[in-house]
Amino acid sequence: MISPKYFREIPQRYRLEAGKCKGCGATYFPPRLVCPECKSKEFTKTYLSSEGKLITYTVVRVGSDKFSQQSPFAVGIVELKDGVKITTQIADVEFDKLKIGLKVKIVFRKIQDEGKSGLHCYGYKAILI
C-alpha cells in the first residue's frame, strides 16, 4: 500500500519541484535538508528546467517483474538546462536513434502501475526533440 510514499513524491514527480540552497545557490532534486556543498540547512523552492540533453543511456531488456510488460524500454541520464541531472525513461523512441548528446524535453507519463487494483503511478519521462 504505497499511498503515503507516493503522495509525498508528487511535487517532485509531477512538477519537478527542487530545492535551491540559500547558502551557495546549488539546486538539488529531490530537495534536501542539508546542502552537501556548503552544509546550509536553508533552501528555497524552485522548479527544474524541462529541457536538456542525454548524457548517457541504455535499453533495459530485462526489467523487474513490475516493468516486464514495458520491456524493452530506453532509460538515460538527462542533464537539464539548469545543470541538474535526472534518471528517466526515454519514451516513444526507436532505439537505434539513441545517441549521447541528443536534445530532450520532459513530458508527463504513467511510470508504473501498482498491480491490477492498486494506484496508477505517474511522473516524468524524456522524449527526443
Next chain:
Amino acid sequence: MIGIVGYGSYLPRYRIKVESIAKEWGSDPEAIKRGLQLFEKTVPGLDEDTITISVEAAKNALLRAGIDPQLIGAVYIGSESHPYAVKPSATTLIDALGIGPNVHVASFEFACKAGTEAMYIAYSLVKANEMKYAMGIGADTSQGAPGDALEYSASAGGAAFIMGKENVVAEILFTTSYTSDTPDFWRREHQFYPRHAGRFTGEPAYFRHVINAAQNLLKKSEMKPEDFKHAVFHMPNGKFPQMAGKKLGFTKKQLEVGWIAPWMGNTYSGSSPTGLAAILDVAKPGDKIFMVSFGSGAGSDGFIFKVTDKILKVQNKAVKLRDMLDKGKIYLDYGEYAKFRCKIILND
C-alpha cells in the same frame, strides 16, 4: 465577451493502419476504408492514458492562455476511459500543472460527448461569474473489442479549453443540448469492452441527436449554414460527419479543416474537441465555427464560436494538432497494438 481563452490538444505518436487490423480478422481493408472513410488511427503508448493526454493538452492550453494556473477555479475532464472508476482524473492533472488547491474538480461521463459537457460546464461557471477561468477537457484512450467494427476507429487523443472573459480568442455565442434515452452503445460496470447495437447507432442515435441539436442551434442563433467558415461534428468515423454536414446544408469545404478522423480515428470524448482545436490552429479573426458533438446513450451538445483577433497571438504558442497528426508517426503491427491496448491476457 465569454469564451475560449486558451486551447491545446495532444495526440500520441503511435499509429496502426486499417490494413493491419483487417488482416488479423480476415476482413477487406478497402471496403472498410471506403465505407467508413478511415485509414489509420492513433494508439496510446503503454505509458499514456486519459490523464497523461489531458495533462499534455492542458499544458498547451495554458501556454496559449498565458494565465497563472492558480486562477483556474474548476477543471473537468470528460472521458469514457478514465483510468480510475473512482478517483477523478483531474486531481492528478491539477497537481501536475500547479492548479489549485482551491479548485473544483470532477470526472464527466457521457460516452463520446463527455468532453463537450465539460466544456459547457466550464463556460457556464465563467458566465455565471463564479470564477475567472475554468477548464473543460475531452480525452480518451477508448477500447474497441477485437474483431469488432469499432476496433478500426477507437483511438486516443484529447483537447483542453480554458474558458474566461479576458483576451478571449473564440467567443461562445450560443449553446444547446439534445438528449434522450437511446441505447445505441454502452459499457456495463466491470466490463472491459463496450457493446453497441450495430446499425441502430446510425439514424436513431447519431443522426437524430446531431441533426436535432444542430437545427435547434441554427434556430436559436437565427443563423444559416452559409454563415460559418468551419463546421465540426462528432466523428465516429470519416463518413458520419460528412453525411450530417450534407444533410444540414454545410459544404465539404466547411468541414475540411476539422475532418481529422480518417487519420486519427475516433478519439471519443476527444473527437469534436480535437476537431475544434485543429480549426482554431488555422482560424482567422471573424470566422464563425459550428460544432455539434454526439455521445451515445444519447445526446448532442452544440456550440457556435466566433473567432476574435486575439487568435493570431496564440496559435503559434503551442504545438498544433495537424503537426502531431502528420509528423513523427510510429506504425505498429497488430501484435504490438494488442500489447499496447492490454488486449492480451496476462498471467497473474
Next chain:
Amino acid sequence: MREVAVIGVGMTKFGELWGKSMRDIFVEAALKAINNAGVDHIDSMYVGSMSSGLFVGQEHLGAVMADYLGMNPIPATRVESACASGGVAFRSAYFEVASGNSDIVLAGGVEKMTDGADVTEALATAADQEYEVYQGVTFPGLYAMIANAHMHQYKTKREQIAAVAVKNHKNGANNPNAQFRGEITLDQVLNSTLVADPLRLLDCSPVSDGGAAVILCSMDIAKKFKSTPIRIKATAQASDTIALHGRKSLTSLSAVSVAAAKAYKSAGITPKDVNFAEVHDCFTIAEIVVSEDLGFFEKGKGGPAVEKGFTSLGGKIPINTSGGLKSKGHPVGATGIAQIIEVYEQLTGQAGKRQVKNAKIGLAQNMGGSGASCVINILEAL
C-alpha cells in the same frame, strides 16, 4: 591499535544450492573457517548480507547465525552495505580486534538468492528507490549507462569489455568453488542475450547462493594456531552519491579512488606495489573502471589493459584470479569475504593453478550498488 592477522578461511561452493538453506550455507562456511584456522573458540562474529529480508524473509542475522553456530552468547552483528556487505563485515571485524576489544573474530558473509524472490527488484534496493528504480532502471541498466559513457569518452571497445568475462572464466576454471568452471570465448560473450544495451548476459555476474568466512585474530597470538597467518596491512572505506546521476563523473567511481588513496597511504605503498587484486566485477565494465580508479592504469586505459593481457594470470597485475564475481559467482553478502579468501590463498601459496608468483601484497576491492560505497582491504604475506 594492534596488528591483526587473518588465520583461517572457509567457503561453500557458490551456485544454485537448492538443498541448502541460508543458515546451512553460513554455518558450513563458518565451520570450515574455524577448522582451517585451528581455533577452539571465537569472541565475536560479523555477518555480511545485503538483503536476507527480501530474499528469504529473515532479518536479525547476527542472532540467527550465532544461534545456529552453537555460539550463543557471543556478540553477533549483521552488516549491510549492499554488495559491499562482506568487505565491510571484514573491516568491522578488523576494528574489533585491532582495538583490543576481542582477540578472535569471525567475519562472514552469506546470500541465498534462489528461493523465489524477484531478484532484480531486491538488488535494485541498492540504488535510489525513488529516483532511479521508480523509473524502471535495473542494476545492469546502471552499469550499462556507465559502459556507454566510458565507451563514448575513452573510445573503450566493446571487445575489451567482453574480454574481462573471458579472462575471469579462464581463472574460474581453476577454482573448485566457482559457480561456473567452463571457459567462454569472446564470441560467446558478444552473442549472448542483451540484458541492458550494450551489456549482455555474459557481461553480468550470476545469481548465486553461497557463504564465506574468515577468522581474524590479533597478530601476537596468530602464530599459536596451526594455519599460516597473513597481515591486514590497511583497510579503507568511502561513500559517494546513491544515484548514478548525482556523481561528479559517469566514468569514474570516486568512492573507489578515495578509498584507494586512503588505503595506499595507510599501507605506505603505491598501486605499483600491489601484486594482484580481487576487484568487484559485478559487470565486466565495473572491473575496467575500477582498475583505473585503483590507479593500476590511467583513466581510459583500462580497456586496452585487459586486451593486452596486463590483468591476466601472469600479467603485470593479475585481477580476479579467483574467477571474479563473473565466474566464481556473486552471492552478494558473501562476495567481499570470498575476495579476502582468494587474497589469503594467494599470499599463503595455496592457490594451486591460479597461483600468482611472488605474491606478497594483495588488494581486495568490494563495492555496493553503482559505486555508492567502497571498501578496500590490503593484505600482506608475513
